[in-house]
Amino acid sequence: MQAQQSTVDAGEVAKFEAMAAEWWDPNGKFKPLHMLNPCRLDYITTQIAAEFDRDLGAAAPFDGLRILDIGCGGGLLCEPMARLGATVVGADAAERNIPVAQVHAEQSGLNIDYRHTTAEDLAAAGEQFDIVLNMEVVEHVADPLTYLTACQQLLRPGGLHICSTINRNPKSFVVAIIGAEHVMRWLPKGTHEWNKFITPDELFDLLGKAGLTPVDRKGFVFNPVRWDWSLSDRDLSVNYVTAALKP
């Protein structure tokens, strides 16, 4: 069905299918991402629809838009974008994620171009996108400014950059590291280093230095009573998301 299929060893496919099933199991290892995903998608789709004047009720509203998802993992964001009609490239620095994401996209009947590459390499190759999704990545990179500059270069003028990360304050240390990694065991211990977290003001400053114009920021807030996530205009104290435009 897909060109990449032929490069995957047949004996490996079963293993990739098992790993894909794990990525897409809402109660499995990636449960925290599945729980956060509707909230992330609400923000992403609303921002894209507003910026590119699309009607989310229409069939294939993102038709004609080229989207890059950096750190695509098993394709939890790529697949919804493809389903909305976008042309999607999913990039991941972890090579083993690529065939896993590909196998699942094929099972879902979606065509997504998954690549084992980085933002810097894609920028050096002159790739251009209407939208770059940069979700929960910037807190893991060695040099955020260099990385965000590569993201900026990947955008066409007028392009949209959506970036989420974790705030740095005592609450985020308790919630994101003690809570998520040690108490709830939602994430493996050592997933996050608190000193790499970035405050919203610092991120806006970095985005500006990278050549982008920040236009919006919102909090992702977990409600322990309802046991789900929602967007907040005011509470950016732990997880938050930003939108920026390339002039």
Place this chain on the structure above:
Amino acid sequence: MDNPKLRANICDMDTDIVITGGGLAGTSLALALAQTGMTVTLVDALSVDAQRQTDFDGRSYAIALSSQRLLQTLGIWPALDADAQPMLDIKVTDGRAGEGPSPFFLHFDHAEIEEGPMGYMIEDRHLRRALLDAVATTSGITHRPSTQVTAQNTAGPGVTVTLSTGDTISAALLIGADGRSSGTAERAGIRRMAWGYDQTALVCAIAHEKPHNGVAHQFFMPPGPLAILPLTGNRSSIVWSETTQNAARINALSDAAYLEHLRPRFGSFLGEISLAGARFTYPLGLSLANSFIAPRLALVADAAHGMHPIAGQGLNAGLRDVAALAEVLCDARRRGEDLGAPTVLDRYQQWRRFDTAALALATDSFNRLFSNDNPILRFARDIGMGAVQSIPALRRGFIREAAGLTGELPKLLRGQPL
């Protein structure tokens, strides 16, 4: 550059959603989904003529205010308004045949909730006509009457439904709105828990001499409740519960003898009465599907739950399913989520199943409390009703519950478009 082979997505299904069952829940759900831009195939084993009977057969529904808002939001209400009887007041009385009502009675007045009438009485034939007319004129709905589903297969990217015509349809999700003996649920291996009562409801419409003034009455009698619900004109709908043995005996009587049994039960406050339609019997029971969802499948209304009709909550609970599922699916589609994904279907189940089980248990225990001639329970009922009557806040709570205005309401039930 992109690989040219990767240009188009190939997840094209024949239709977004297949709904089995073209009754009240199936048609209203098809309308709600199609109005948000989804493509829907509505498969109904019955013919359009069978669904669209034109003579009054005696069946009618108490439509809660929230359900009326859903019909309004779907654009159906203007076609129903002239045939809908507003229910302005509900009087609940404890009584025994021949003794008249007990001195305590509950009086729920719509003026206390400041949201218009408490609900409406609508005849089955009018509701079906309005829904089927809307289905016929809504783009995005493919209606396949007189067609059965013979198989459903969830291997592969979506669900494939095989029809009695031999056609197959692929979709992201299959929704069972095919009633209590849902074949859709059975084929998916979903079982249901059921409780029977030794009770049968005798249902008919009567014409009466005096106007009802929009007042509904519920009398709690030892064999079971008697509801008198106002229809348009000088007519009312009767739901009269008896032990199954008594019901069979009464139902076998002539119309004149049937009325002779009915008269002493609610007295003469509406003047002389006569039958105004056919007589029906419905055995009473409760049932609840073990799950409302399965891979690429969701159940709504009677396919998911059957209720004691004591508070007229059957259709209203079904429309709550419709509103909740339509909202979950509409949100999912706008996010680009797979409409049949377990995460999406879980949201519907979380929203509706607990609510439904709670309502089923509440109507069950309400019925057990009232369908009883134990003098202690009768005394407790009288005291309880007196207490509710004397505390306005408690009474308002009862009214809002009866009008379907409590709980976390889906948007359609709040009168908001999706």
